Amino acid sequence: MFLQTPTPDTSGYMIAGYVVSFVVMGLYVASIYLRNRNLNRDKAMLEEMDKPAPKKAKTVTKKSKKK
Amino acid sequence: MQSRPLALTILDIVSIILLGISAYLALVFAPTELVMGDVQRVFYFHIGTAWTALMGFILAAVFSVTYLVSKDLKWDRLQVAAIEVSLVFFLITIVLGSIWARPAWNTWWTWDPRLTTAAVTELIYIAYFMLRQGIDDPERRARFGAVYALVGGLSAPITFFAIRLFRTIHPVVIGGSNAEAEGGFAMTAEMRVAFFFALFAFTVIFIDLFWNRIRLGELQEKVEQLKLKVTL
Numbered sequence: 383m384f385l386q387t388p389t390p391d392t393s394g395y396m397i398a399g400y401v402v403s404f405v406v407m408g409l410y411v412a413s414i415y416l417r418n419r420n421l422n423r424d425k426a427m428l429e430e431m432d433k434p435a436p437k438k439a440k441t442v443t444k445k446s447k448k449k
Numbered sequence: 450m451q452s453r454p455l456a457l458t459i460l461d462i463v464s465i466i467l468l469g470i471s472a473y474l475a476l477v478f479a480p481t482e483l484v485m486g487d488v489q490r491v492f493y494f495h496i497g498t499a500w501t502a503l504m505g506f507i508l509a510a511v512f513s514v515t516y517l518v519s520k521d522l523k524w525d526r527l528q529v530a531a532i533e534v535s536l537v538f539f540l541i542t543i544v545l546g547s548i549w550a551r552p553a554w555n556t557w558w559t560w561d562p563r564l565t566t567a568a569v570t571e572l573i574y575i576a577y578f579m580l581r582q583g584i585d586d587p588e589r590r591a592r593f594g595a596v597y598a599l600v601g602g603l604s605a606p607i608t609f610f611a612i613r614l615f616r617t618i619h620p621v622v623i624g625g626s627n628a629e630a631e632g633g634f635a636m637t638a639e640m641r642v643a644f645f646f647a648l649f650a651f652t653v654i655f656i657d658l659f660w661n662r663i664r665l666g667e668l669q670e671k672v673e674q675l676k677l678k679v680t681l
Contacts, residue, residue, distance in 0.1 A: 392487050395549070395551060396487040399488070399491035403545065406537060410534075410537045414658070421672050424675075425672050
């Protein structure tokens, strides 16, 4: 019992490991969210551009009234 | 905006809860390993992420075959999603392994067969995205990507079996032992609970991220089609 080596304090490495894990996962989730948001913006803009232009209203002139 | 399926929202919440429980089991519930101390606790996330990443790479190889047979771009989207999520998980595996190695082996990195095959696997899949970036035609990109992912998929079983086939200092904790290993340990009942729960939690998290990434791929394709329509 007296010869048993004490357990080393390696908690700093453990904390570093878990911080890295959560940061990497968090960054990946954020990247999915941001890419999704940007693509939705692009989609909305492209759909707006793709809409047919509204037809010009016919102007009523005196000549057309006589006809 | 795309309507989000309720099942996916539920899966997102479940994944966060499972990640929290898994962290609790690893950091609090599981006992401290006597020889290595607290750093051994990174083992639970290390194995959890490694398991899902290697499965993801094999899954991507299966999607490659289905794409090459069917020529349906849906399989290409699934393949890209599987590889991207696996790449992130495998990066965590490698970084955690390196952090563990510092106090256990007295070095951050050594060119051991397991570490080398793991690094090669990660680089293979980084190159996969570089290859895809260089090809504009979607059909050609998918075909080249499928062949590459199929060949690259071989790196996953090689990495898994590296510690069982070669002389290595990387410990074999599950399903065998390794005479040259440094830093191996026997798991107690509580450690097994934390270990198997981490495997389960990371599998669910992988499915959740995979699903989210597939939806992103679908949206990307819609935007590309709209761009073509507008420019024509």
